Amino acid sequence: xxxxxxxxxxxxxxxxxxxxxxxxxxxxxxxxxxxxxxxxxxxxxxxxxxxxxxxxxxxxxxxxxxxxxxxxxxxxxxxxxxx
Numbered sequence: 001x002x003x004x005x006x007x008x009x010x011x012x013x014x015x016x017x018x019x020x021x022x023x024x025x026x027x028x029x030x031x032x033x034x035x036x037x038x039x040x041x042x043x044x045x046x047x048x049x050x051x052x053x054x055x056x057x058x059x060x061x062x063x064x065x066x067x068x069x070x071x072x073x074x075x076x077x078x079x080x081x082x083x
Contacts, residue, residue: 005029011079015041015068024050024080032080039069050076 006026012019020039027034035050035057048064050057050073057077062070 006032007083009079009083013072013075015066015072020069022076024076024083035080037076041066041069050080 006029008023008025010021010023012021014020018041020041023038025036025038026032027036033052036047037050038045038047040046046065048062049060051060057073057080059065059070059073
């Protein structure tokens with residue numbers, strides 16, 4: 001039986017009028033539980049965490065990121081679950 005390995009991936013999302021690249025780094029390579037997510041906006045790199053709560057991935061530190069990025073939570077969920 002083949003074992004699934006969770007890997008890093010990048011995906012571009014539209015934030016306002018700007019396409020931004022987000023890099024998803026899994027903390028656990030055998031289960032989709034927690035991701036560190038990195039993106040660069042206006043020359044500054046920001047990191048936040050997405051954690052599985054049993055139903056969906058939620059941003060654990062929402063005050064670290066702009067509202068327009070926080071609004072993409074459902075899109076982040078879809079991207080993670082599709083990998």
